[in-house]
Amino acid sequence: MIRALTLSLALIATPVLAVQPDEILADPVLEARARDLSKDLRCLVCRNENIDDSNADLARDLRLLLRERLVAGDTDAEAMDYIVARYGEYVLLNPTSQGANLLLWIAGPLMLVLGGGIAFAYLRRRRQDGDAPPEALTPEEEKRLAELLAPKK
Structure with missing residues (x-):
């Protein structure tokens, strides 16, 4: 027992x-x-x-x-x-990192670096564009803006 x-x-x-x-x-x-x-x-x-x-x-x-x-x-x-x-x-559960598999081992980190570079370039360009002074309004645009902002009677 x-x-x-x-x-x-x-x-x-x-x-x-x-x-x-x-x-x-x-x-x-x-x-x-x-x-x-x-x-x-x-x-x-x-x-x-x-x-x-x-x-x-x-x-x-x-x-x-x-x-x-x-x-x-x-x-x-x-x-x-x-x-x-x-x-x-x-x-193999853990494939080797040589030959054709080397491309698979490198692809993930490479895509991460590439995506980070694209994001960095996009944000940098956007920030530089935001620093530029806006263009002045034409006299017609100023007149139209004044009409829109004027209180209604």
Whole structure:
């Protein structure tokens, strides 16, 4: 009774992961490496969820493939490179900042600086235009203004 209660409390306290018992490697060091690496891989079905948390069939296939590469003797980098070569760079939750992705990494700050420059130029021009003295009224405009401001009888 106490053993069952302890087990159920232990299961409640741990985070729920999608990794099935048949996926877990016998070697705890390899399993820890697999878990660390799988947190950096995107589930291609669930989008912004890592494969360690996803229940999708494709995420399971990726977890098994990752473990297969680690058991085969690949380093962490080699295993990740293999998966990226097979599924594309989109599979990484944190894409690299080189190549075509460099444009995406730079675009946000560049747009912020560009927008700030445009706003600065607009406000500066508007302030300079506001400093110019207004043009004098023509005699016809002065007469019309006097008529409009004169009290009605």
